Amino acid sequence: MISLALKYKPLKYLVGFNLATLFIFLTAPVFWKTENLFVFFLFFIFCQIALGLGFKIGADGVKNKINYIPEPNKRFINFVFVFYVCTFLIKYAYLLKFYPHQIGEMINFLLIGIASPQLGYQMSIDPSRGFTIPWSIYAVISVVNQLFFIIGFIYWKYSNLSKKIIFIIFLAIEFFFWFGRGTNFGVINLIVTFLLVMFVNNSIKKIKLTQKIKRTVVIVLLGIAGLGVFTYNLVERGGGGEVNSSELSLGRSEIDENNSFLNSLPKSLVPTYLFTVYYVSQGYYHTCLAFDLDFHFTYFLGNNPETINIGNIMGMEVDKETYVYRLNQKGIDPKINWHSIYTWLASDFSFFGVPFIFFIMGAMLGHSWVSSIKHQDFISKIIFVITGNILIFSFANNNYFGSIFYSGTIVIIYWYITRVKGIKV
Template sequence: MIVLQGYLALTVFIYAFGPWPWPTKRPEILYLFLIVVQIALLIGYGIGLKAAPRAYDGRWRVKTLIKISLFLNLIWILPNFASRSGQTAVSWASLIQQVVMGLSDPGQSYRDRIEAAANLQDTSALGYLTQVVSPLLWLMTPLCVYFWSSIPRSTKILFVAVVSVDLITWVALGTNKGVFDFALMLPCLILAARPHLIARMSGVTVIKGALAVALIGGLLFAQFSTSLKGRAGGEVSAFDYSAGIALDFDNWLIAPLPSGIQASAGALMSYTSQGYYPLSLALNEPFVFSKGVGNSYYYTGIVQSFTGPDTISDLTYPARIEYLGWSRWTKWHTIYTWIASDLSFIGVPFFVFAIGFLLARTWRDSLVCANPFAIALLPLLVLMVFYFPANNQVLGFSRTANAFFALLFLWLFTRRRVRQ
């Protein structure tokens, strides 16, 4: 929670004092709201920690779950790539070709993916099947990392191979999301499996950890910069047309940096904080109920397949501030803006409180009871919180939303009280 609170506070700090002069509407209301939601997250987490953990009472053995998930992930390597690239079908030859293109020209790969996704009319039968098995697909990484010391060598080799191919396919598509998500999940799972690392932390350990984070962060930033330059034709844009503002190269956060990476650093700061600008706009709009599904692209799409296009999506806050120039589709909106479309901004702190509570309970069940469904649910909650400034990352999309609710049910269903 210290890490999460620090990260969220850092994004607000970058928004307020960073190199982008956002024309914030009523900043006092915005910052008061952000303070309230972070306190709600902290209180929810603190209350969740007080509850006693419960033992795993499920019939599913961990080794069996790992085997099933690993087997399905092997089968789904090509379907995963097809769905991410917006193609109806792919082969190993086309995958390899796309990987080569993604490494040599990530910008073109990204544009090809966007164009293919735009031309895709309907979800295929395999796409629907993927949504059904997504909870099982999700299990592989959390369980393999957590139980790494006890799984067979053959399982380790297959897991590393599947993850490596999966990360390469993300690079092949000219996007960084999958690589970043994996880098984010890994440390929380390692610490959940080995909490003694925190208890035995020393000054040397902190220095080594900081160096490792700096190295990994540097590699991710290099990939991020390369992808941005490829998308923009060789130069990162220093102007945000939606807000009508330009990057301030004299800002103290980027001025000391080499000129070659200032624009990329500015773009990264925009990515992590730009969602607060439309939040300030939305806070001044009246509440319109979006039928309980307006917070999620996925669930909005399902309901609108029966009610007609735009019948619900036009009711959301991101849609209703588009007249101010900020797109609901191509720009970031905080999770708070999406959730408020159903709960109102008064209800958002209660939602954030619940997420903090769930995070604490799954963290404790992972540490004490090794409940496999708590272990798998934990990184989803961590990802959700880390994407708070950007979007409703977990509940907004089919695979992670289905995995979240299925694992939440299985975790609650397989818990029993520990006898004192």
């Protein structure tokens, strides 16, 4: 038996975090030009309730008579590492729109982005640069590659020295890649993934006070590092120098420069606070605006960037029917501004269907969490990290699911069949 406090531990933290982002949005020093704030508040709360109900049902539904895997198969891990080593250049070449042998060109491209995050970000979204590698090849290698860092973090305690060195090298390359693109997403995502793995690996263990202090220090340092990267990238993408609040206007809304809390902050903290508001509030505000638009069904292809890409390859052009795209009529650039997961999901399921999706994600989180801490199941830990990441970034976008779409879809189906339904494969 596990205690109720441990059973609902991730739900408490996750809902608390979501409520904190809602608080930042509602108390932001911004004149929000929308009449849907209260409607959004009710919608948000309903989604959190659905998440909680799903979590309880999922957590209570864990079966004991299932062949759980507390320690991953070494052959499988070796395969993942060897496969990634052999294909990582194809992955980066596809994402950067180069050929795999153009290593020097890719490095120079990323160095430019590190020197100037503003230019790096503009180059990374430049529509004039076409892909050099077929999408089909990228999709096939992504089935394995997209789980590499999750598996690497989970497997760390089982790894020998050579695997740890290999993993650290590729982790450094991944950081280099995201820094060079001038975006926060990948860097912060790696930090969050590490914290989720640490959370699920250590929650059931009784640890000494000194270990708690060490872990707290690690979390604080990672938080400071993430906040520093976040602020630096956004400041530099804005051209550097002193932050001009007029540049942070959100659509048709404007910063309240006479806000007492904003004016009471030390000048050195104003950029970080404004960019935090900018990052957290943007998605929620755009959801408020999306409530005014009609629902256009996107055939279950409009909920994240990767499925939209698949739709475009199929000639369906579902991107133009999504709420994200259609918000451009309200002055919201779909390529620059970001949107909450609520807006992304609504393109496929409508806003009435979004709470049901949160219920499903809650059930996945609850079931994978209890399976992880009760049985130390390796597959369930992967599902927990995937679902946790999706929900943590729900205020900003649904890009995370797009970034692990191919491998994530397969492992979720496998997990559902073998862990939830208990069918032997």
